Amino acid sequence: EDQxxxxxxxxxxxxxxxxxxxxxxxVSGLRGLFWYRQDPGKGPEFLFTLxxxxxxxxxxxxxxxLTKKExxxxxxxxxxxxxxxxLCAVSPTLLYGGSQGNLIFGKGTKLSVKP
Amino acid sequence: xxxxxxxxxxxxxxxxxxxxxxxxxRSGDLSVYWYQQSLDQGLQFLIQYYNGEERAKxxxxxxxxxxxxxxxxxxxxxxxxxxxxxxxxxxxxxxxRPNNEQxxxxxxxxxxx
Numbered sequence: 001e002d003q004x005x006x007x008x009x010x011x012x013x014x015x016x017x018x019x020x021x022x023x024x025x026x027v028s029g030l031r032g033l034f035w036y037r038q039d040p041g042k043g044p045e046f047l048f049t050l051x052x053x054x055x056x057x058x059x060x061x062x063x064x065x066l067t068k069k070e071x072x073x074x075x076x077x078x079x080x081x082x083x084x085x086x087l088c089a090v091s092p093t094l095l096y097g098g099s100q101g102n103l104i105f106g107k108g109t110k111l112s113v114k115p
Numbered sequence: 116x117x118x119x120x121x122x123x124x125x126x127x128x129x130x131x132x133x134x135x136x137x138x139x140x141r142s143g144d145l146s147v148y149w150y151q152q153s154l155d156q157g158l159q160f161l162i163q164y165y166n167g168e169e170r171a172k173x174x175x176x177x178x179x180x181x182x183x184x185x186x187x188x189x190x191x192x193x194x195x196x197x198x199x200x201x202x203x204x205x206x207x208x209x210x211x212r213p214n215n216e217q218x219x220x221x222x223x224x225x226x227x228x
Binding site: 031032034036041042043044045046049087089091101102103104105106107108 | 117119146148157158159160163165170171173203205207209211215216217218219220221222224
């Protein structure tokens with residue numbers, strides 16, 4: 001069964017204290033791995049797509065990396081405005097190839113950054 | 116702003132009732148996805164439409180149905196509502212390229228009393 005597990009469930013950081021969020025996945029075939037940011041009561045906001053092991057992408061204080069079994073979202077010198085829930089999702093391939101296109105989400109890591 | 120719009124923002128209704136949620140995708144996007152987000156389950160895929168045709172189904176209850184119209188907007192119909200249907204319902208759209216980046220709307224918060 002395709003599955004995405006995120007850890008930790010919650011993370012509290014002081015402003016400027018760098019850390020990493022983990023996303024481990026089990027899928028029959030990976031079409032893409034996605035990171036989203038979600039603020040309370042809002043829709044998920046797209047951050048990154050990663051396609052193959054070894055790939056890295058950066059945006060401001062965020063950097064996403066991908067291995068064959070997991071992805072990391074590194075946050076460098078975070079600010080209070082980075083506080084949000086970060087969601088990881090995978091788009092699995094089907095056994096016969098191709099994709100349905102739907103995303104399988106983890107339950108997220110709730111990040112709090114204190115000034 | 117993702118460019119995906121959803122109405123209404125909030126819905127409060129009673130058990131047994133029927134409601135319709137509406138979604139307009141980003142300009143140019145042919146695929147529309149519906150997701151349900153509850154506190155204990157996280158984001159769960161319900162159904163996908165592509166250019167008016169149903170393409171994929173997730174864990175969608177038989178009491179729920181959806182359609183996509185010629186102008187590409189989509190509606191999610193929820194009937195015989197139960198307390199457990201209270202959740203945030205999100206619509207997402209994509210261009211349907213291989214990278215399949217999905218852009219989410221602001222959601223509809225449904226409360227069933």
